[in-house]
Amino acid sequence: MAKVYVVGTMDTKGAELRYAVERVRAAGAESVLVDVGTQGSGTAGDIGAEVSAAQVAAHHPGGTHAVLGLTDRGTAVSAMATALTRYLATRTDIGAVLGLGGTGNTALVTEAMRSLPIGLPRLMVSTVASGNIAPYVGPNDLTMMYSVVDVAGLNAISRRVIGNAAHAAAGMALHSPPVSGTDKPGLGVTMFGVTTQCVTMLREAMEPTHEVYTFHATGTGGQSMEKLADSGLVAGLIDVTTTEVPDLLVGGVFPATEDRFGAVIRTGLPYVGSVGAVDMVNFGARDTVPPEFKDRRLHVHNAQVTLMRTTPDENRRTAEFIVSRLNRMPGPVRFLLPLRGVSAIDAPGQPFHDPAADQVLFDTIRSGWQAAPNRQLVELDLHINDPAFAAALAANFSELRSS
Template sequence: MKPVYVIGTCDTKEAELRYAVAQVIAAGAPALLVDISTTPSTAKTDVTPAMVAKHHPQGADAVLGHADRGKAVTAMAEALGRYLLSRNDIGAVLGLGGGGNTSMVTEAMRALPIGVPKLMVSTMASGNVAPYVGPTDIMMMHAVADVAGLNAITRRVIGNAAHAAAGMAMNGVPATQEAKRAVGLTMFGVTTSCITQVRHLIDSDCECFVFHATGTGGQCLEKLIDSGLITAALDLTTTEVADHLFGGVLACTDDRFGSVIRTRIPWVGSVGACDMVNFGGRESVPPRFDHRNLYVHNAQVTLMRTTAEENAAIGRWIIERVNRMEGPVRFLLPLHGVSAIDAPGKPFHDPAADVALFAAIREAWKAAPNRQLIEIDAHINDPAFAEAAVHHFRDITRGQ
């Protein structure tokens, strides 16, 4: 049975961590205590700070030699992630702590593949946990009282977490021998028609995973690609790039498309919903954009039409990364519009802006045997576009 890795800083939370270890063992699972203290610690643990720190790319001194606590914590988080990735015996990971511990342990947890059980008991867990969880399957449990001594509350909360971690370690979910290819698709409300058609066309022999293009959605897709759980993609809605470049609230990161570059999976891409930048309610739109073409989608979402100049920048940003993809790639341009509200008669219909997007992509494109740029004489939500996307998807996945 693989052990539960109980992780935290023994210089400040040794009693709580040892209690968690004892509860894991009492529940029937083995446990290892991992100390990630960045100040001197005399605790006798299964894994010492020095053992973790040596996994930092610059060695242990880069972690334990810092007088600056912030730099030490940042370096320890990187070292811990690399340490955990070096292990092949992780049944579950259980972290305990406040802000510093939560930051270190969850950063390392995010490096682990989807499916490895990850549970963080944290004083930060009742607020915005997106920075800690990111695109992964980390479970956050609110500590209620600070992890600063054992009492009636912390014993119960830590004990429950330890039992949960032990249960996950002892009851792994068996992998299925799924005959269908696992395919990721990206969708936004304004490309729902396209993705629904595509999904129906491939559903018989593909297991479809649809990701809402909300920033986190794209990150989740890429995390699953990196984890090997998704082996091909129809990434037709790349609107997160517009938000990333122009201040929207549903932004991707600089690593968008990075997993495809790294893994070389078959990939069909397009520019779905690249005609818009997303904000919250109308009052949340920065005043500098008051003169722009704004569309109130609902009380919580306001869309801003991208300009020709912005579209050109979006096209260049995407294609710079597509040009680095060495796997089989097809990139499709829907010449009659990229979203439901970019069609003729709709509020974001702007042929000049779309032309600028397509022209920038053509200009930046670097031809290669594995990559083809394909222009489709249709709107992205037209059946002809969905059929073309599936045709090219079949072409690049045939025999794989």
């Protein structure tokens, strides 16, 4: 039977963790209590834990002494997070992971939780779950439950909250959703409002042969797609919309991380990409645009989103970022350039039409491209939302999959 791994610091949260284990078992699931306390030898205070802190710490690349007994708590917590991540990777019987704690333990346990594959239940009862939880959750199906009262002793409120969390974790471990009835391979596709026409046509072309997962390119969207790639849940990617890159480089609100495209480099999955919506950097409402950009070419997309046209220099930097990672992809790659415009508002008569800035983008990709048998740069005298461009994306991906 898959087990619920209950994780926390036994030296400070022992009673709460043992209560969670009691409720998991009462709900009919098996459990494993894991201590990740960082103070002392790793054995003191771990009474009741099946896995001691020392056993977890031993999975750190530097060994137990790189984790336990450190004087700096922040360093110790970070080291234990690394150890817990590596420990959980060795387990083959995880049905769910349940964590309890405050700020330190939330950071520690959720870092390890984020390394687990999409679809594996993870639930964190935390004092910080009612605030900004994006750093803890990231692009994962990780559930955060607000503890209401501090995780500092058992009382009528904490028993109810922890009990509910334990029953939820037990239920997820005991009752996996049925496997999808389709035998179509999964396909990740990135989209933005200004590339919707392209992606809609692309999706219609690919759906007869693939289960298409569309991701809105809002920073987290690209991360979520690559998380699926790392988790082995897609057969390839058609990365139409790489707009998160200029947001990263210029300071927009929908940024990629430095690991953008990293999943393709690690997995070697078939990859077809383009430069959709890299003509823009995203901000919030008009009055939130940073002062240094007030005189730039701006377009109010809606009341909550203001777009800023990228300059030739910003397009050069974007292209350098993208092509440097394309050159490192070991699997089959096709990268398509729409020479007549990269978004719905980058076209004649539209507010972001700027052929000179686009030319810098295209020229930089051409000059940085490293030819290889597995990689092909495809230039098309089309706009990104032209039907023929969507058809070309689909055809190139199909060729990669069949080769």
